[in-house]
Amino acid sequence: MTETEGYVGRSLALLQKYPVKIGDLISITTRQGVYEGTLMTRYGYADDHHIVIKLRSGYNVGISIDRITDISRVAEAAGPKYVTPPNRPAPTDLPKVTIISTGGTIASRVDYRTGGVRPALSVEELCASVPELTAIADIDSEVLFSLYSENMASDQWSALALKVAEKVNNGSKGVVVTHGTDTLGYTAAALSFALKGCPVPVVLVGSQRSSDRPSSDAATNLIAATVTAANAVFSGIFVAMHHDLSDDTISIHRGTKVRKNHTSRRDAFESVNSPCVAFVKNGDITVVSKDIPHRREGVTLMPQPKFEKKTALLKFHPDFDPEIIDHLVSRGIRGIVLEGTGLGQVASRCNGAIKRAIDGGVLIAMTSQCIWGRVRMTVYDTGRDLLSIGVIPLGDMLPETAFVKMMWVLGNTKSSNDSIRLMTENLAGEYMSRRPLTRRKNAA
């Protein structure tokens, strides 16, 4: 924190005239009276003509610099009175679970003096914030990144895959990955392919309400994720998030079938075209899906962490300009996943560009922007035309999963035939041959 963080322009110039810094108890004299309070940081991108202080009552108020006649320091900022959490709990005979953090704050501490929120990341801090964890597993933790999820990309997927494999091969009975929710689905798909055949559960978890609030879903989700990592009889890559609005049941989704379907609700994550794998309620796991690989502890995990960045996910829309495809091809793109309409169509005027791309060796596959349901390109002429050009239909695969899978396929194959074969093969539960009648299965 700089001494006048957030202040710019006129307010910064005014503050610099006086010997005060953030956190100092100051007295501001105005034409309407005197205000005493702690000098606070300024909210990013706010205007440059207010000074913010925290009154003794705890309230923040902004005072216009136009009526300030004097500022003086009453007391210097007290250093942060941070109390270190108790020591790391002694190793237990509970299953060893590693919590890898990539960003987002699954647990945090609030400094009511400055209003700052600090993530709790070390094992000690995590266990102090969510003490239930120590009764579930012998927790080990590692901070891999501190990134907002929109800044996660394939380089991080690769590093994460290697880290998870290292932990699993070193005896972790399960791994929990904390992750911002926005691209959590993509990372779950990426690990599903890069850690294909993972012998233990790897559970990604996030929160839709930040962990500094008492109503946060972070702890409930984290506890369920840890329970799953420690005790589930199945293995693979999963996502643990709220099943509905209640802090009650947590759904365990397959990493290749899960999607964030709401901007803010706790139950934003849904298994699409597939039932959930399991539910966790009161610490108990109820398995719903039968076709999930069993836990196979002791098997060595061989990561395949390469992803081809020259891959695109393109959404077709009315007036879609086929030149976009030509442009991508000219820039060296190696694969395109199309989000077509309905059962898997695009306007026939795009066929020329698509054919040129495929003839040039670009892998092109079709998913549906309907999200729910599968593509079936033999139903209409337009679909049949695309099939004959060489567009690969991807069944009920989610567009995002298809995109990640194509990156991984292109990163790990040399021939076009191999790529096409892998794209159509069910590698990590990304295809479902049967789709349930109900969109969402109720909790057991």
Add this chain to the structure above:
Amino acid sequence: MNIEPEKIGLKVGLEVHQQLATEKKLFCSCPMPSEAKPELRFMRRLRPTQSEMGQIDPAALFEFRRGTAIIYEASDIDSCLVEADEEPPHDLNQEAVQTVLIIALSLGATPVDELHVMRKIVIDGSNTTGFQRTLVVALNGQLKTKDRSVPVQTICLEEDAARLLEEKGGEKVFSLSRLCVPLVEVALAPVAAEPESVQEIALTLGRLMRATGRVARGLGTIRQDVNVSVAGGGGVVEVKGVQRLDLISKIIEYEAVRQTGLLKIKDSLLSRGLDSSCVADNPVDVTEVFRETSSNLLQKTLKEDGRVVALFLKGFKGMLGYEPIPGIRLGRELAEVVRFYGIGGIFHSDELPAYGIIENDLVRVKEKLGVREEDGFIIIAGPEASVEYASRALIDRLTEAFKGVPSETRGPTPDGKTKFSRPRPGAARMYPETDIPPCPVPKGLLQELSKQIPPQWEEQLQGLMDKHRLNSKMALQIYDSGYMDLFEKITASTRVQPSVIAATLTETLVSLERQGLDSSTLTDDGLLDLFKHVDSGAVSKEAVPQILELLLKGESRSVQEAANKLGLSAMSDDAVVQIISRVIEENKGMIASKGEGAFSLLMGRVMVSVRGKADGQRVSSLLKAKIAEAIRSRV
């Protein structure tokens, strides 16, 4: 006991919370609360957040550990994802900001230049988020009452909390409809005052706010927190959520007495040479002592795998039962504290043996604790976690006894006393609501709003008296009631005498409420309809109370239905004359002896038969004519 406010250094501060009558809620586009039936239920658990200092509010921690499940009931009509804490708050409602600014300007307060929404941690479940959103709008004003000027400290805008519907077992049920309704909170500086004059202050402030015409009216739309302290070792006690104005003075008197009593207990403790080191640091487990007890209470605890612990109090003999003022005892205070932790009460040395605990048990407890003749002790029993938290709270409360009055949050009882509701929360746990950017208050807006400062309420009252020919008592009653707007609406749309409307909306409804009926079930439209029936002559004004009674009891669903049920379709003059003739016939003798003097008695008898089906004045004139006729015919 009579209190002498000056002598005991009584100081009272008021915080008045008044709901605003905005079109929408404070941070979303939901309309104000409706009576809609909830169609959605969900369960949450609130987790105390750790502060940087590593502190967690112990009461909050207890509730969390106890695993209290919080159930919310909501209707799509008046709640959305924002109330459910499933969507970030929208922009601050500017209509609410302007209303609070107008109130602030009427109080001569200085608005802040930039509004910052804060999160105030509240984890009892009354807010889905676990915090209340609140912001300071203005500081430092003056409230002028009849005979004094009371400093105003802060004027805040905040969201109302969810309404607690029930609490049982490990479950609390709240309705979301009230959550997020804008409230203005006016905090007055503590002042030395007679309890009655504090009531007067609250009333004046309420009227000043109502004068804006922009605040909600009716029961439950205004609530007072009353902060009471006395000199000489007294902390400030906050009595939260007093809804009835007439309770304020009683509550202050009770607190003054209670706090005076606690100071006497303190003096007595100190005069014995005791100090806080006389309170044992830790309770002693005496579960085994009571394994074979004949006390039903303890047996029940033991059956449920609970614990019994005892706390040693050196030199405390007689102090737990000591009653310097009737009803004020340390023992009673301690019992209130443990109840918060789900324990029924305490057993203490000044009242034992009793409750099935026999001398033999006590001998063994005393032995374990090392109690001598002059010492005291307390026994509590309950589930292990409750006992653990409750005994910590007991030790803290006993330590406070040496200082006098602990600062704590208490709640009002219906008879104007107070009872312990929560241990003192730590320092205000507030941090910025980062979802809502700071919002500047434009200078131009203030100039615009200062033109909207309403006339003083006294002027409005005079206007009301002049316009509707009401006497001052009636005018004040209707002004202070929740029905001011409705009154204006009914007077504008019917020809019924304003005083009749005012009396119905105030006195009649109050008297029906005293019978235990709930007038909040009446709708504005229903009341308007009633007076339209009166206006058209379909219902006489005398029948109004009977109709209201049927509606409130739920025996009739509409005014027309009630009128039909009562057989109240107004009686024709002919039918009235028939009744009059019969009554005159029956009372010929009286008319003969008393002449016109028989009128009032006969009027009463006629009205019994008319049973509200005809207007009293009409009956009276018909009766007078008939009596005159009867007298003439005899002559």
